[in-house]
Amino acid sequence: MAYNPFSLEGKTILITGASSGIGRGIAVECSKIGAKLVISGRNEKRLQDTLSQLQGEGHLALQADLSTQEGVDALVEQCPPINGFVPCAGIPKMQSVKHINRKDLEEIVWINQEVPIILTTELLKKKKLQKKSSIVFIASLSGIFVANMGESIYSTTKAAISGFAKGAALELAAQGTRVNTICPGLVPTSILEMSNEMFSEDQLMESTKGKYPLRRLGKPEDMAYAAIYLLSDASDWVTGINMKVDGGYSLL
Amino acid sequence: MTLDEFVARFAEEFDETPEEEFKAETVFKDLDEWGSLTALSIISMVDEEYDKRITGADLRSVSTIEELYNLVESK
Ligand SMILES: NC(=O)c1ccc[n+]([C@@H]2O[C@H](COP(=O)([O-])OP(=O)(O)OC[C@H]3O[C@@H](n4cnc5c(N)ncnc54)[C@H](OP(=O)(O)O)[C@@H]3O)[C@@H](O)[C@H]2O)c1
Numbered sequence: 001m002a003y004n005p006f007s008l009e010g011k012t013i014l015i016t017g018a019s020s021g022i023g024r025g026i027a028v029e030c031s032k033i034g035a036k037l038v039i040s041g042r043n044e045k046r047l048q049d050t051l052s053q054l055q056g057e058g059h060l061a062l063q064a065d066l067s068t069q070e071g072v073d074a075l076v077e078q079c080p081p082i083n084g085f086v087p088c089a090g091i092p093k094m095q096s097v098k099h100i101n102r103k104d105l106e107e108i109v110w111i112n113q114e115v116p117i118i119l120t121t122e123l124l125k126k127k128k129l130q131k132k133s134s135i136v137f138i139a140s141l142s143g144i145f146v147a148n149m150g151e152s153i154y155s156t157t158k159a160a161i162s163g164f165a166k167g168a169a170l171e172l173a174a175q176g177t178r179v180n181t182i183c184p185g186l187v188p189t190s191i192l193e194m195s196n197e198m199f200s201e202d203q204l205m206e207s208t209k210g211k212y213p214l215r216r217l218g219k220p221e222d223m224a225y226a227a228i229y230l231l232s233d234a235s236d237w238v239t240g241i242n243m244k245v246d247g248g249y250s251l252l
Numbered sequence: 253m254t255l256d257e258f259v260a261r262f263a264e265e266f267d268e269t270p271e272e273e274f275k276a277e278t279v280f281k282d283l284d285e286w287g288s289l290t291a292l293s294i295i296s297m298v299d300e301e302y303d304k305r306i307t308g309a310d311l312r313s314v315s316t317i318e319e320l321y322n323l324v325e326s327k
Contacts, residue, residue: 096289099296150292 005234008035013231014082015039016066016075016119017089019046021189022138024053025220026086026227031055033228038082040064040075041089066115067107076122083130084231085123087116088138090157092191094150105153112157117164124172132176135168136230137161138223139181144242145250158183162242169240178239180230185246187218213248253301258321261301265293276318298324 008030015030017023019041027039031054038060041047051061064075066089090112093104116137123129142148143155144162162181169179226245229235244250253261255276263274269285280286291311298306304327314320 094292094295095299096293096296098293099300101300149288 004033006033006228006232008033008084008228008232010034011083011231012036012038012080013084013086014079014123015086015088016064016115017041017087017138018050019043021191022184022187022220022223023086023088024050026088026224028053028055029221029224029228030231031059033232035084035231036060038062038079042066066111072115072118072122076119076126076128079123079128081128081130082123083133085120085129085133085135086138086227086231087119087135089115090138090191092151092154095153096150097152100153108153109157112154113160116161120164120168129177133178134231134235135165135172135177135179136227137165137179137181139165139183139242141183141185141244141246141250144181144183145244145246165242166240173239178230178235180235180239181242182223182226182230183242183244183246184223185212185218185244185249187220187223189220211249211252212246213251216247218245218247255318255321258324259317261297262294262317262320265290265297274317276321277316279315280317280320281315294320302327 013030013035015023015027015037018027018039023041027037027050031037034056036058037054039047039050040062041050042063042065044063047061047063051059060080062075062078065071066075091108093108095104120135139161140154140158142151143159147155165179165181172179222245226243230238230243259274259276263271266285269283273283291308294311295306298304302324304324306324306327310323311320314323
């Protein structure tokens with residue numbers, strides 16, 4: 001057998017937000033390195049697209065709208081026992097501090113912050129998360145390492161997740177479960193369209209040159225390779241970290 | 253919202269530029285205070301007042317406040 005300390009053979013991994021962008025990228029790469037996937041997304045068609053891109057057999061797609069408690073409960077109910085959990089569903093919202101309103105605040109905090117926390121708790125309570133599991137939150141550079149114009153609420157939720165990850169890492173170490181975050185730099189996905197298209201193609205190319213020492217924007221695969229490391233036994237002694245994957249953006 | 257009201261509401265998003273500098277025909281991108289923060293504020297203001305979403309590309313496609321008003325009204 002070929003030497004591969006990053007193999008996910010024998011592990012079942014639940015990924016939310018797997019119907020698009022980074023979550024889809026993580027699901028596809030994890031399947032290539034041997035994992036069984038339980039993928040979840042809101043849009044059935046896009047979720048099926050991801051399912052069709054997965055390698056190997058035995059994967060499961062669970063459609064769930066996580067904007068309601070019922071949707072969250074249904075996902076936990078249907079989820080089989082897992083060894084890895086990557087809550088990747090998230091929404092942006094560009095808004096200046098002066099224009100924050102309670103409705104938007106509650107919506108973003110719910111999806112980006114409360115749902116990942118509630119899912120973690122419920123998966124533990126219902127004994128879906130096996131001993132020696134790995135949880136990988138998809139946080140952001142925003143709020144943890146940098147600030148960007150218009151992202152104050154978004155940053156709040158990502159910093160909160162990073163805080164939760166540390167607390168959970170400490171408690172869950174008793175059962176050998178590790179908890180870490182990945183903090184991505186800019187990855188062009190549908191999330192950018194939703195954030196009011198503040199960036200034009202030109203601006204993106206400009207930012208690539210100027211702001212990213214490694215001279216390109218991120219790809220879902222960049223996040224997937226980091227996730228594979230954190231999900232695999234190769235990171236058996238790694239817990240409570242924020243792993244920047246940002247092409248050097250935060251160095252400048 | 254009338255054009256005059258829109259111009260007044262647009263002006264409120266600026267902290268440094270005096271109110272009298274804002275006219276329907278003002279080329280807002282030439283204002284010293286125009287930048288990513290004011291652009292963001294205008295997008296948020298339109299969202300708040302009209303419940304309509306304009307994009308950075310929309311802002312780039314017009315030059316005067318009146319043109320922006322027409323664009324927002326037509327959405
Ligand atoms: N792209 C970046 O530059 C970047 C940078 C830093 C961090 N991140 C983080 O990475 C994560 C993934 O973002 P992405 O860039 O891959 O964005 P994306 O392509 O827009 O994907 C977002 C995912 O979240 C799911 N989702 C959103 N609301 C949902 C809801 N109410 N119920 C269930 N699923 C829901 C979407 O499902 P449907 O498509 O099925 O609706 C989709 O699968 C987010 O947490 C984001 O904050 C992204």
